[in-house]
Amino acid sequence: MKIIIQTNKIRCDVGKCKNQARYSVAPEGVSPSQYINICEDCATEVYSALGKHLVPKSPKNMLAKAVKRGNE
Numbered sequence: 853m854k855i856i857i858q859t860n861k862i863r864c865d866v867g868k869c870k871n872q873a874r875y876s877v878a879p880e881g882v883s884p885s886q887y888i889n890i891c892e893d894c895a896t897e898v899y900s901a902l903g904k905h906l907v908p909k910s911p912k913n914m915l916a917k918a919v920k921r922g923n924e
């Protein structure tokens with residue numbers, strides 16, 4: 853999955869947003885017509901909304917789990 857800085861004048865794909873897309877989300881092996889195009893504002897909103905659901909895995913916790921498993 854790549855993020856491309858969009859230079860073409862295409863519209864943001866988010867709901868009723870009429871802004872010009874600033875980024876394109878480009879999965880591997882997908883043609884440009886299937887990219888998800890998103891403007892700066894929506895990208896920021898999506899990012900913060902996703903952040904509430906996706907918690908980055910903490911290496912410390914993973915290590916603690918591995919140690920615990922080792923002791924069993």
Ligand SMILES: [Zn+2]
Nearest residue numbers: 864869891894
């Ligand atoms: Zn938008």
